[in-house]
Amino acid sequence: MKFFKSLALAGMTASMIAGGTASAETLKIGLISAKSGVFAIFGTSGEKGAMLAAEEINAAGGVLGRKIELITSDSKSRPEEASRLFREAVAQGATVVLGVIGSGETQAVSTLAREQKVPFFTGLGYSRFLTEEAGHRYFLRIITNSSAYYGPMVERLLKDGHKRYCTINNDFAFGRDLNESVMADLKKGNPQVEVLPGCEFWVPLGTTDFSTYLTALLSKKPDIVMFGGLVGPSGRAFVAQANQFGLFQRMAGAHPALGWPANAVGLREQDIPKRTIITGSDYPYPPPKTEDSERFFAAFKKRWNEDPVSEAAHGYATIQFIKKAFEKAGKVDREAFIDATAGLDIVHPSLGAMKMRGFDNQSTAGVWVGYLGWSKQYNRPAMEDVIFVPGEKYLPTEEQVKKLRSK
Amino acid sequence: MIELQLISGLVSAAILFLLASGLSLIFGVCHVLNLAHGAFFLLATFLAYMVTSQLAVTEFDFWIALILVPLAVAGVGAVAEITLFRRLYGANILLQVLPTIALIFIISDLVRFFWGLEPLAVPTPTGFNFPIELFGVFFPSYYAVVVVAGALVALLIWFLVYKTDWGLLIRAVSQDRDMARALGVKANRIFTSVFALGTGLAGVGGVLFAPIGGANLGTDMDAVIEAFAVVVVGGLGSVWGSAVAALLIGMLKAFGILIVPQFALAFVFGLMAIVLVIRPTGLFGARE
Secondary structure, rough: OOHHHHHOOOOOOOEEEEOOOOOOEEEEEEEEEOOOOOHHHHHHHHHHHHHHHHHHHHHHHOOOEEEEEEEEEEEEOOOHHHHHHHHHHHHHOOOOOEEOHOOOOOOOOHHHHHOOEEEEOOOOOOOHHOOOHHHOEEEEOOOHHHHHHHHHHHHHHHHHOOEEEEEEEOHHHHHHHHHHHHHHHHHHHHOOOEEEEEEEEEOOOOOOOOOHHHHHHHHOOOEEOOOOOOOHHHHHHHHHHHHOOHHHHOOOOEOOOOOOHHHHHOHHHHHHHOEEEEEEEOOOOOOOHHHHHHHHHHHHHHHHHOOHHHHHHHHHHHHHHHHHHHHOHHHHHHHHHHHHHOOEEEOOOEEEEEEEEEOOOOOOOEEEEEEEEEOOOOOOOEEEEEEEEEHHHOOOOOOHHHHHHOO | HHHHHHHHHHHHHHHHHHHHHHHHHHHHHHHOOOOHHHHHHHHHHHHHHHHHOOOOOOOOOHHHHHHHHHHHHHHHHHHHHOHHHHHOOOHHHHHHHHHHHHHHHHHHHHHHHOOOOOOEEOOOOOOOEEEEEEEEEEEEHHHHHHHHHHHHHHHHHHHHHHHHHHHHHHHHHOHHHHHHHOOOHHHHHHHHHHHHHHHHHHHHHHHHHHHOEEEOOOHHHHHHHHHHHHHHHHHHHHHHHHHHHHHHHHHHHHHHHHOOOHHHHHHHHHHHHHHHOOOHHHHHHHHO
């Protein structure tokens, strides 16, 4: 069936020049987004953020005298499709490629980027290993490393003193990686932390009926359930159904990224337990009250007539970063571009100032941590009692990165 | 707490049965494997959202959706039968499969077009949005509605197939299409009505599922894969097989999750493999 699907969808790559006509020579940037499949909301929004940035840059004169031309395509949330589209974008002349695609897809494309020596940014692959074990010169990440995403949450959970855990996560690269890392760090922080026997659940991506899992969780009676690897429709469905079962009256909850607007979308006010679920976000609602954040929110809303989510801000920031790096390099050249990214800083709409670490191509992006809540003003899930935690402290040092990569 | 797991297993079984019975019925009578069956289920979850959000003023919004949506989905099913599936009877299996895959894309793209990408929440019906205390824990009362509805639909199908003239014609056509035609049965009309009933059942399943899982793009593929597992275990074409297999798989999932969570889902497909080896036609399938 997959065969027929790819047949039907082959050759659906489109090329567009953002904001006006092309000058003689353009700066081509590949933009692969997961616009359908499980990551559809993320990819669609990420593409819009990147397009907004390209339009703004082109309106202001472009990069090194060239207009940005985005070569856009839809990965269908499938690694093999993303790889094919990457090759296609490079064949069409993309100097760098941005993929608003999941961790599995990112991993597949990253391998190709290394072979072909084409700089590749991810706008949705948060997994720690992408810049660590699997990292290389041609893979770059503006978005938060999953270590810096869950690190602040782990500290908070240790402080709250939960010991008996159950876990439930989507069964895919990111879910597995996140669960393993979070539980390992919790046990390191407090040796009494344990996952109850038979209480580690894995559900397929896209699962939306959790009744059998919820009754099993109620039977096992943990202090807290860690469900950080439930993404897309699964996270939302789990919280809403858990609340119907009164689950969060009996145990706390932890999900490092339910404050992600795209993860929480569809949750209603009555689905959200009050101050029970510890979570994080790289684009919290209400959006941070900084000048950059408010300017981005207004520009995005005006351009697309919808509220931005994390990936929109990431797509936007990544294109801005790419522009800045080319200007620093002074020429359109892949190697010079990568050299220029080392130590380069940028202001991200919601995460503020960050710097690209030259030795692992990971930015110092941090995360907002707080309780899952509700915003009446924006009429959507939000966060309460948020604090911003910078990412640097949670990232591996240069020596650790070297060690991880040599394995 | 075995009792609790039993109930959540029944809930899974009810949804699985509603999905699989329609798929099986259509195969049994029309001899086409409707891979787009999950797409009708998907359509129903979004229609349920539409109806309940339009009628949010009345307390009966959900119950109205439970009547209107399956009828609408059955209508779409009937149109699909007349325009598409009718041309596929008698064609070889590959030729049948391709257009049904096309239908999956058409329906899911239409849903995307009308409702966008974001998952949508469908409210639990008024009167059933409170938990009931059962065996010391809370259980959402709505789940009881799903189980009862599943059982009622099973009864209804039994009544339609075995106690009505229409059911008699269905059985005649499914046994020997040409003979039935020779005896004056308007087979085309039977096929259309069976298609409408089968897709309507997917519609009932979709509406009942919506307050639990919401309306999400992507449920079409998950739904058809699960329904297919049930139909294979139960036997293609056998509604009773679907009922038994849905119960079996629902329970296997529920208790698998409680006892050995890491293999719970493998159990379902393991069961499918075992049944296929021992009885290739499924538990209740007709022998070749």
